[in-house]
Amino acid sequence: MRGDYLFTSESVSEGHPDKVADQISDAIVDLFLAKDPEARIACETLTTTQLVVLAGEIRCKGVYENDRWAPGAEEEIEHTVRETVKRIGYAQSGFHWRDLTFINRLHGQSAHIAQGVDAAGNKDEGAGDQGIMFGFACDETPDFMPATLYYSHKILERMAADRHSGAAPFLEPDAKSQVTLRFKGGKPAAATAIVVSTQHAPGYDGGEKEAELKAYVKRVVAELLPAHLLSGDTVYHINPTGSFEIGGPDGDAGLTGRKIIVDTYGGAAPHGGGAFSGKDPTKVDRSAAYVARYLAKNVVAAGLARRCTIQLAYAIGVSAPLSLYVDTHGTGSIGDDRLEAAIAAVARARLGGLTPRGIRVGLGLNKPIYAGTAAYGHFGREAKGDLFPWERTDLAEALQDALRDQGAAR
Numbered sequence: 001m002r003g004d005y006l007f008t009s010e011s012v013s014e015g016h017p018d019k020v021a022d023q024i025s026d027a028i029v030d031l032f033l034a035k036d037p038e039a040r041i042a043c044e045t046l047t048t049t050q051l052v053v054l055a056g057e058i059r060c061k062g063v064y065e066n067d068r069w070a071p072g073a074e075e076e077i078e079h080t081v082r083e084t085v086k087r088i089g090y091a092q093s094g095f096h097w098r099d100l101t102f103i104n105r106l107h108g109q110s111a112h113i114a115q116g117v118d119a120a121g122n123k124d125e126g127a128g129d130q131g132i133m134f135g136f137a138c139d140e141t142p143d144f145m146p147a148t149l150y151y152s153h154k155i156l157e158r159m160a161a162d163r164h165s166g167a168a169p170f171l172e173p174d175a176k177s178q179v180t181l182r183f184k185g186g187k188p189a190a191a192t193a194i195v196v197s198t199q200h201a202p203g204y205d206g207g208e209k210e211a212e213l214k215a216y217v218k219r220v221v222a223e224l225l226p227a228h229l230l231s232g233d234t235v236y237h238i239n240p241t242g243s244f245e246i247g248g249p250d251g252d253a254g255l256t257g258r259k260i261i262v263d264t265y266g267g268a269a270p271h272g273g274g275a276f277s278g279k280d281p282t283k284v285d286r287s288a289a290y291v292a293r294y295l296a297k298n299v300v301a302a303g304l305a306r307r308c309t310i311q312l313a314y315a316i317g318v319s320a321p322l323s324l325y326v327d328t329h330g331t332g333s334i335g336d337d338r339l340e341a342a343i344a345a346v347a348r349a350r351l352g353g354l355t356p357r358g359i360r361v362g363l364g365l366n367k368p369i370y371a372g373t374a375a376y377g378h379f380g381r382e383a384k385g386d387l388f389p390w391e392r393t394d395l396a397e398a399l400q401d402a403l404r405d406q407g408a409a410r
Contacts, residue, residue, distance in 0.1 A: 006192060008180040009148035009266025013156045014088050014375035015173020015199065015247070017254025021045040022263075022374040024052065025256045025278030027084045028077065028106075030368035033280065036061040037366040040109050040128075043278040044256045047249035050100045052081055056278065057109040067108050078102050084371075089163065089173045094250025125357040126317035128283040129274075135292025135310040136269030137300040140188060143391075144297050145380035147188045149266030152177045153376045154224045155196060159217075170213055172199035174247030181229065186306070191229040194221055195237045199247030205239070214238045263378050264289070269309055277374050281365035282356055284314045288321070291351070291359045293379050294390040295343050299328070302396035304339065304403075306331035312354060319355040334403060342402035346395055363389045 012019055024045040032039040039060040046053040054077070058064050063073045086097035140147040155177045162168035178195035181188045196217045204213045217238050222230060248254075257275025261267050274285030281287040292310045299308040305328035313322040326340045347354050351362030360366055369386050383391040 003183070003185045005183050006180055007146075007148055007183060007268070008178060008193075009146060009152050009268065010176060010178040010195075011149065011152035011156050011262050011266075011376065012177075012259055013173065013175035013198075014160055015090070015175065016259070017047050017174070017249045017252050018256075018258040019254070019375050020047050020085065020088060020090070020249060021254040021256045022259065022277035023088065023371065024054075024081055024084050026370040026374040027080050028054065029278060029280060029370045031077065031080050032058060032060045032063060033366060033370075034368040035063055039063075039280060040282060041278065041280040042109075042283070043106065045254075045278065047095075047254040049094050049250045050096065051103070051249075052085070052100055053103045053105065054081070055105040056107075058106050059109040064106075064108065074104055077104055077106075090248055092172075092248070092250065094246065095248050124319040124355060125282065126319050127288075127314035127356050128279075128316065129285065130314060130316045131274050131285055132272035132311060132313045133274070133284060133288040133292055134264075134270045134272055135289065135294065135296040135312075136265045136308065137293065137297040138268070138307040139300055141380070143380035144300050145377075146266050146268035148179045148181050149262075149268065149377070150380060151181075151191075151225055152179045152266065153380070155179075155194075155217075155220060157376050158220050158224060159196075159198065162220075168216060170201045170204050170209070170216075172201065172245075172247060174199035174244075174251065179225075188229060190231065191225055191234050193235045193237065195240070196221075197239055197241070197244055199244050199251075200239070202245055205243035205245070210239075265379070270311070272311075276378055277370070281360045284312075284356055284359075287356060287359045287363075287365055288312045288314060288354070290365070290378070290390040291347075291354065291363060294363065294392070295347070295395070297391065298393055298395035298399055299326075299339065299343070301393040302399050304328075304333055304399065308332075308339075310343070314356075319357070321354045324354070338403065338406060342399055342406065345402045345405075346398045350395060350398060365389075 025043045028043045029041050032041050041058050043056040063070050082097045137144040141150040163171040175198040180193040182190040182192050203209050256278045260275050276286045279286045292312050296308040296310045307329045309327045311325040326336045352358035367386050381388045
């Protein structure tokens with residue numbers, strides 16, 4: 001592993017147009033799963049000036065059956081969309097939760113896809129699509145996430161909290177952050193650059209008000225980043241274009257699934273290409289990426305490696321994964337091949353295997369738990385109750401036991 005280098009990750013706020021789309025799509029997933037835990041959902045959202053469009057395929061008992069909506073279902077979907085936009089904070093002339101035009105183009109799931117996914121006879125539930133999924137963990141932060149992404153998220157989360165509470169009334173919903181860290185010996189050593197672009201109220205692009213906004217951002221950074229990372233050499237770029245009044249979907253169109261690197265590991269690990277938001281957990285783009293993170297995090301939490309990347313691969317309609325690959329990047333205390341065997345054994349024992357059904361049941365994914373994933377990352381979050389179960393570290397001991405069993409069998 002290279003030890004000394006600069007690395008950068010970015011995040012975007014809940015008011016970023018693509019994140020507005022993600023949150024709407026996941027609010028629809030939660031709406032349907034709350035009514036039918038076996039619902040099938042693939043919901044894509046487009047946002048632009050005073051417009052939200054839904055498109056995709058669904059199957060949901062009591063909501064959409066036999067190519068028809070149940071009475072009141074479409075009105076409930078529209079209400080969910082508007083309430084999501086309202087919660088984010090958009091009540092602007094260019095994008096207002098009450099005044100925007102809403103178009104619903106969701107329709108029934110393809111029967112040909114359904115027959116590959118559904119269990120039938122001796123056939124287990126198959127993957128909803130082909131693809132490769134990655135999970136990653138490292139020891140750079142308490143949440144086992146890359147430090148550059150971790151701090152990028154934290155900055156925007158704090159700013160959003162201050163906006164909602166009224167502590168920073170000059171902030172508007174759309175924002176982006178970027179953190180560049182210098183690593184020495186593979187560990188974060190210094191923040192060399194901090195970038196924050198935030199939508200703001202009129203008048204905060206010059207004079208004393210601009211200075212107030214910039215001082216606020218620097219204060220947030222100082223409160224969130226460890227003191228040893230910041231110095232007089234840290235360069236700040238705060239609203240570098242000068243003015244950012246027009247933002248959100250009014251400033252730029254938003255689409256579901258365009259922030260997959262923000263959603264995952266900030267570029268510090270590979271990504272298979274599939275987005276998460278808007279998809280029910282039969283779609284392995286989502287569920288297999290979650291279980292891969294779960295396994296990688298437990299490897300690092302168990303002290304078996306400082307960094308761990310796991311890849312899974314699936315074929316549509318086929319239940320068992322085609323491959324399981326583990327790479328500890330030279331930081332492992334044992335061989336990666338032994339880790340692969342241990343992970344497979346633990347997954348069989350604790351999840352019933354890495355099949356779509358095993359992942360869904362083992363992690364409890366057939367629940368309305370997804371709206372909270374759609375901003376500030378799907379990983380590195382607190383596992384609490386039914387939420388973020390892939391962030392638990394309850395496999396660490398089982399992995400250590402499996403490796404001891406391997407040694408005893410030799």
